[in-house]
Amino acid sequence: MQITVTVNDAAFTREVEPRLLLIHFLRDDLGLTGSHWGCDTSNCGACVVWLDETPVKSCTVLAAMADGRRVRTVEGMAAGGRLDPVQEGFVQCHGLQCGFCTPGMMLTARWLLDHNPDPTAEEIREALSGQVCRCTGYENIVRAVQWASRHEAAGRDAGPAGGTR
């Protein structure tokens, strides 16, 4: 079957099998290997991408279900040559060790800050609770998201001209 999916603002039309999972479509058909293929059972969250405006586990979504929709992956986080504040937070706070969980963590964190710009540590942990860091580096992941939250708040306080995004 033919599907057209808009990934990171670019439309891709491909012939796919209906059983193809979205994670494999992104990685194998489009070569976007930033999204990681982890547990295959919707437990680990390494494969989290946005489907329209919502983070989903792309190992449990068919590529066919994304037909006509928008997908956002880690490759689409930076804009205009600048890292997203969430990405910058992971750099600043050593929010990754091996990096396998990082793309999924950052995409969910981005969604969280879009809906709750000043989350508590508890709210960050809850939002990321469906995602596993195999290095167990959770403390720094929470700090990274807090860094991004503070950074964006400072940008807002500085007014529109000082915005970071």
Added chain:
Amino acid sequence: MQVPAQVEYEKAASVEHALALLARYGPEARVLAGGHSLIPMMKLRLAQPETLIDINGLTELAYLRVTGGELLIGALTRHAELLASAPAGEHFAILHDAEKVIADPVVRSWGTIGGSLCQADPSEDLSAAFAALKATMVICHPGGTRTVSAREFHTAPYETVVGPGELLTEIRIPVRPGGGSAYEKVGRRVGDWPVGAAGVALWLDGDAIADAGIGLTAVGAGHFAAPEAEEFLRGASPSEDNLARAGQIAAEHCRPVSDQRGPAAYKRHLAGELTVRALRRALRRARGEDT
């Protein structure tokens, strides 16, 4: 690598179209909503449909509203939408209690209420909540619609009364004054299926319990309900002794089985204890002492 077997795929454009597709492809077709139960089952070959009928485009089935003294939940409503719904939480705290402990936030953002119910896992949480609330399920078929009580919806593990040519479209819950509700679950870890869970809805008339609904999941309760314990509470005073006795009755009527989540005796203990905890919290809420 886990991938589903080969399958045909059709995208439904309306409820009528979905019903026509179901009629055309017959009993080997399955409705695909969020897919967070069905796709894992397909990967494991526990489900091998010939055709998937994708209803994710049927946005007319994604809603939550209070109309005519009932809370109406469209079958395509995502778990996250139910958890975020103020009217649902205001009238039925049990639904928010349950949603907070169903899977994880990312799974909840795409998994649907109707999909969870039609998967009919014997450990599913909302099945117990809807049994406690005495909800009604609305099922569409080519000739119109029919309604079935939540307690008649499941016929066996992984089986429901929804026939091959039919589509679950709505869940209706009567809004009644003087009520309180709560859900209590014990799982092995965050986001897991319950080892055992109990949901309670009760309504007070002065100092007496006017009516009670008790739902149980993962503990082998018939139709996810505990009617004997409900009968005991009806008209009784909500004393601690009576709540404890109701928990005992609920536990006695369960048929839990030992599995990797725990031994049968522990699950029976949970059925009783969690029923009592949910009764206590529902009672506090009915009295306005708790949110």
